[in-house]
Every structure is written in structure tokens, then in C-alpha cells.
Amino acid sequence: MLHHGVNVLAQAANTNHTGKNLLNRDEQLIITFYGVRGSIPSPGPATARYGGNTSCVYIELASGNSLILDAGTGIRALGKRLAQTHQTINILLSHGHWDHVQGYPFFEPIYQPERRIRVFTSTQGEHGQLCSLFNQIDGANFPVSAEQLPSQSECITEDPAIILGDENIIVRRARINHPGGGYAYRIEEDGTSCVYITDNELDPPHKVTTRYDQWVEFCRGVDVLIHDAQYLESDMPTKHGWGHSLVTQVRQLAIDAEAASLVMFHHDPDRSDAEIDFIQQENDAFFRGRRAPSLSVCAAEGMRIQLTPQSGKATRIDIS
Numbered sequence: 440m441l442h443h444g445v446n447v448l449a450q451a452a453n454t455n456h457t458g459k460n461l462l463n464r465d466e467q468l469i470i471t472f473y474g475v476r477g478s479i480p481s482p483g484p485a486t487a488r489y490g491g492n493t494s495c496v497y498i499e500l501a502s503g504n505s506l507i508l509d510a511g512t513g514i515r516a517l518g519k520r521l522a523q524t525h526q527t528i529n530i531l532l533s534h535g536h537w538d539h540v541q542g543y544p545f546f547e548p549i550y551q552p553e554r555r556i557r558v559f560t561s562t563q564g565e566h567g568q569l570c571s572l573f574n575q576i577d578g579a580n581f582p583v584s585a586e587q588l589p590s591q592s593e594c595i596t597e598d599p600a601i602i603l604g605d606e607n608i609i610v611r612r613a614r615i616n617h618p619g620g621g622y623a624y625r626i627e628e629d630g631t632s633c634v635y636i637t638d639n640e641l642d643p644p645h646k647v648t649t650r651y652d653q654w655v656e657f658c659r660g661v662d663v664l665i666h667d668a669q670y671l672e673s674d675m676p677t678k679h680g681w682g683h684s685l686v687t688q689v690r691q692l693a694i695d696a697e698a699a700s701l702v703m704f705h706h707d708p709d710r711s712d713a714e715i716d717f718i719q720q721e722n723d724a725f726f727r728g729r730r731a732p733s734l735s736v737c738a739a740e741g742m743r744i745q746l747t748p749q750s751g752k753a754t755r756i757d758i759s
């Protein structure tokens with residue numbers, strides 16, 4: 440059952456508390472990467488280590504709430520895990536391009552009758568993105584139509600900041616520089632923070648939706664900065680204006696914003712494991728001796744980042 444519900448913020452805030460998320464027993468904020476590839480799935484021996492599934496990141500908050508960032512093909516594996524729980528599912532969608540929605544028809548919880556799913560999406564951009572997750576489930580492009588789904592789904596276009604009904608959780612949005620538009624997110628809980636910026640060109644050739652200095656402020660002091668780093672200088676100038684950033688630009692953003700850690704995300708589908716290893720080596724050399732970021736990794740499927748609040752303002756960041 441699909442509700443094109445738009446006026447649901449108050450209702451959702453009142454009915455949010457569905458119980459402790461049993462998956463997060465350690466009272467930490469945990470980020471797990473289920474899909475890290477850009478543009479199109481790229482399975483095969485050359486991409487096996489970093490993974491070929493497209494964008495999907497799962498954030499378990501210490502409060503027990505959880506958020507899914509995007510529904511690329513990586514969401515299929517996450518769905519198998521969440522199908523064992525009864526929690527309300529919250530999905531923050533960056534935008535409606537295929538590589539961010541294409542896994543949703545294979546997300547097991549949508550076939551569970553008692554499941555409640557809230558999709559935060561966008562009407563911003565030239566091509567209406569409202570409920571782009573469901574537009575593809577139309578009986579023609581997929582054998583099932585959205586109206587046949589037994590789960591209780593809502594598409595919400597309002598600001599997600601208050602939806603979780605917990606004053607310790609803050610969700611902020613910023614508009615990405617990307618064809619068709621969309622959103623980046625900053626999520627904070629009790630002093631720990633994560634920024635998710637995918638499909639964003641830090642130095643676009645034409646229309647600038649969010650300026651570089653505004654990105655620096657948006658990311659200021661964040662514990663974990665996840666940013667699209669699809670391209671290298673060798674991809675230019677052909678791909679300038681395609682809505683993605685250079686590895687070198689993302690490094691600079693991490694430094695300017697004083698991010699505690701950096702995760703390079705949305706790898707090009709043609710980038711092999713060996714080539715990503717080389718980017719990692721160059722990043723390690725570049726950041727050596729700098730105060731921030733103290734950690735830098737190229738995202739890989741299955742990677743987990745745990746944020747543990749310490750005394751004062753410090754956060755311990757463990758990557759496995």
C-alpha cells in the first residue's frame with residue numbers, strides 16, 4: 440500500500456518509537472556500506488574487493504533509530520538483514536537517478552505486510568523526483584506495481600530534521616550540484632556526526648547550486664565525511680559538468696572543513712580494485728602529517744565505521 444502522504448511529519452514524530460534497534464547494542468553510531476559504486480553496477484573480478492553494487496549506506500544511531508541513505512543495488516543485501524527485524528525503515532534519498540533507486544524493487548521489507556517505510560525524497564530539481572523509488576515499480580518496468588506492495592510506505596518531501604522525534608538527532612540538507620538536482624545530508628546525534636554527499640560536483644562549470652564555501656561550512660568539523668570522488672584529472676575535461684567530483688577536490692574539502700575522517704565514495708564503474716588501491720596510497724601520502732583528516736579510506740562494500748563518543752568533544756572512529 441503506497442500513501443503519497445505529504446502531511447505526515449507530526450504523525451510520524453508521534454509514532455516513531457517502535458522499540459530499541461536490537462542490531463546496535465553498543466550505543467554507538469555505526470555506518471555500514473552496502474553499495475559504493477557510481478553510475479551502474481560493476482560486478483566482476485576487477486571490482487570484487489571494493490564491490491560493484493551501487494549506492495546504499497546504512498546508519499544505525501545510538502538512540503535505536505536508523506537511516507538508509509539511497510537505494511542502489513546495495514540495498515538488496517541490507518533488506519535481507521532488516522527483514523529479520525520489525526523496525527520502521529527510514530530512507531533518505533539523494534536523488535532519483537537509477538544507481539540510487541534501482542535496488543528498491545528487490546528490497547525484501549517492501550513485501551512485508553506489517554512493515555512501515557518512510558521515504559524522504561525531493562521535489563527539487565527539473566525532473567520531479569517525488570517517489571522515484573516507486574515510479575519504477577509500475578507493472579511494466581518491473582512485474583509488480585507499487586499499489587500491490589503490502590508494506591505501508593510513505594513518501595515525504597518535507598525536511599526530515601524533526602521526523603525522528605528525538606531532539607538529540609539533527610538532520611540537515613544541502614542541494615547538490617548535479618544534473619536534475621537532489622540533496623546531501625548531515626546527520627548528528629549527541630555530538631557525533633556524519634555527512635553524506637554523493638553525486639556532487641564541487642566545481643561545476645555552469646550553474647552552481649551550492650558554492651564551495653557553503654560546502655565547507657556544511658561539512659565543518661564533521662566526524663565522517665562521505666563524498667563522491669568518482670573522477671581523476673585524466674577523466675577531464677570530457678566529464679566536467681557531469682555532476683561528480685575529482686579525488687583531489689574532495690581531499691581539499693576534507694582539509695578545509697577539518698573533517699576528522701574522509702570516505703571516498705561513488706567509485707567510477709570502470710575503476711578497478713588496483714586503481715582504487717592506488718588512489719588510497721596517494722591519499723595516504725597526501726594526508727600524512729596533517730592534523731585532519733586523521734583517517735582516509737576509499738569506501739568498500741561491507742566496511743563499517745563506528746563512532747563512539749568520548750569525554751569532551753572527541754569521538755573515537757573505528758573502521759573495519
Ligand SMILES: [Zn+2]
Pocket residue numbers: 477478494536538539638705
Ligand atoms: Zn550516482
Ligand SMILES: [Zn+2]
Pocket residue numbers: 534536617638682
Ligand atoms: Zn546522479
